[in-house]
Amino acid sequence: MITVNxxxxxxxxxxxxxxxxxxxEPDYIAQAVAHxxxxxxxxxxxxxxxxxxxxxxxxxxxPNNLSIVTGAPPSVHGICGNFLFDAASSTEVxxxxxxxxxxxxxxxxxxxxGRTVAVVTAKDKLRRLLGHDMKGICFSxxxxxxxxxxxxxxxxxxxxxxxxxxxxxxAELSEFVFAAGxxxxxxxxxxxxxxxxxxLSTTDYVQHKxxxxxxxxxxxxxxxxxxxxxxxxxxxxxxxxxxxxxxxxTRMDGQPDVIYLQDVLDAWLGAAVARVILPIxxxxxxxxxxxxxxxxVYLPAGLDAAALVERIKPxxxxxxxxxxxxxxxxxxxxxxxxxxxxxxxxxxTVIGTAASxxxxxxxxxxxxxxxxxxxxRVPLILNRRINGLDPQRRWRNFDAFDLALxxxx
Ligand SMILES: [Zn+2]
Numbered sequence: 001m002i003t004v005n006x007x008x009x010x011x012x013x014x015x016x017x018x019x020x021x022x023x024x025e026p027d028y029i030a031q032a033v034a035h036x037x038x039x040x041x042x043x044x045x046x047x048x049x050x051x052x053x054x055x056x057x058x059x060x061x062x063p064n065n066l067s068i069v070t071g072a073p074p075s076v077h078g079i080c081g082n083f084l085f086d087a088a089s090s091t092e093v094x095x096x097x098x099x100x101x102x103x104x105x106x107x108x109x110x111x112x113x114g115r116t117v118a119v120v121t122a123k124d125k126l127r128r129l130l131g132h133d134m135k136g137i138c139f140s141x142x143x144x145x146x147x148x149x150x151x152x153x154x155x156x157x158x159x160x161x162x163x164x165x166x167x168x169x170x171a172e173l174s175e176f177v178f179a180a181g182x183x184x185x186x187x188x189x190x191x192x193x194x195x196x197x198x199x200l201s202t203t204d205y206v207q208h209k210x211x212x213x214x215x216x217x218x219x220x221x222x223x224x225x226x227x228x229x230x231x232x233x234x235x236x237x238x239x240x241x242x243x244x245x246x247x248x249x250t251r252m253d254g255q256p257d258v259i260y261l262q263d264v265l266d267a268w269l270g271a272a273v274a275r276v277i278l279p280i281x282x283x284x285x286x287x288x289x290x291x292x293x294x295x296x297v298y299l300p301a302g303l304d305a306a307a308l309v310e311r312i313k314p315x316x317x318x319x320x321x322x323x324x325x326x327x328x329x330x331x332x333x334x335x336x337x338x339x340x341x342x343x344x345x346x347x348x349t350v351i352g353t354a355a356s357x358x359x360x361x362x363x364x365x366x367x368x369x370x371x372x373x374x375x376x377r378v379p380l381i382l383n384r385r386i387n388g389l390d391p392q393r394r395w396r397n398f399d400a401f402d403l404a405l406x407x408x409x
Contacts, residue, residue, distance in 0.1 A: 023204025024242035031213030064243035073332035078102035081279020178227035292371030296339035317349035
């Protein structure tokens with residue numbers, strides 16, 4: 001038994017794989033299954049355990065991946081977006097560095113307990129956070145060709161997988177993750193051999209571009225089904241969940257439906273008095289133009305946040321506007337790393353800073369994005385039947401390791 005962040009886990013007796021499918025709105029699975037493109041998963045849904053769970057808000061990649069591997073919300077692990085605003089230096093700071101992590105992971109504890117652990121991510125930005133303080137294999141598809149024993153616990157990854165390193169904006173970047181997972185699981189048991197526990201995390205490039213049930217989406221889920229079926233055939237316990245869902249965020253003319261909140265606040269309060277931060281912002285903005293349904297607002301001392309909350313609430317497209325304290329309580333966020341106000345937009349609306357700061361010319365398909373409460377529902381599926389689960393319980397994506405290790409072995 002190991003205890004991590006006040007939860008207890010059994011060390012696995014079967015090889016165990018937890019998969020985080022980035023941007024996996026449950027409807028992607030429903031449509032692909034209905035179209036006959038996921039025969040393995042169709043059977044798992046009938047014979048295994050199929051739950052809907054809530055991800056953490058903001059419904060972004062990093063906070064949720066860290067929640068899944070720590071079994072805890074952002075109030076515990078500290079990662080609540082890609083960016084925070086450092087008021088002291090008046091700069092936006094990336095939260096990609098492990099120094100921002102406040103909690104250990106289940107993966108690190110399993111490795112410490114002598115289990116062989118492997119982590120494969122699509123993008124490299126997540127790798128260092130997920131692999132922090134973890135002995136074992138940890139590499140990204142994006143940087144697979146430069147993996148070394150010293151840094152990643154493995155080398156010659158490209159030879160192992162038998163695929164060249166894909167473009168960062170491609171479905172193949174995620175396929176590489178699954179292919180690597182199957183290759184790692186095929187290795188003989190022993191030193192540097194088959195992992196006891198593996199965490200696979202993909203990228204949502206496909207989901208940002210393709211709606212559920214379209215050929216682009218169905219082909220991706222068919223690919224996934226193929227690899228997951230191979231892992232199942234090797235005897236793996238598989239838990240599949242997602243970091244967040246995905247929704248269209250467009251007006252009737254196909255253009256993004258954006259509330260430019262910095263422009264609104266500048267008009268009300270004066271230029272740059274308030275500072276709008278979009279924690280979705282990251283170095284890979286081509287597919288979403290840095291537009292999501294979650295923003296946080298920093299205010300100068302003396303400005304009444306509660307009064308401004310009441311003024312923002314009636315704006316068209318708002319789902320929830322909360323003070324720092326209310327947002328930290330409702331969404332289990334670290335209060336010291338969010339702004340004075342948290343703003344969540346409705347299902348079909350995104351929040352921008354100033355119109356002049358978003359280059360939408362790179363969007364080559366109608367905007368699909370996430371970040372809000374409307375993208376909170378995600379699948380939580382296990383390829384083993386677990387009896388006696390409370391049907392009324394609010395499941396979280398960060399229950400994946402609990403179910404996989406404590407109930408599905
Ligand atoms: Zn995304």
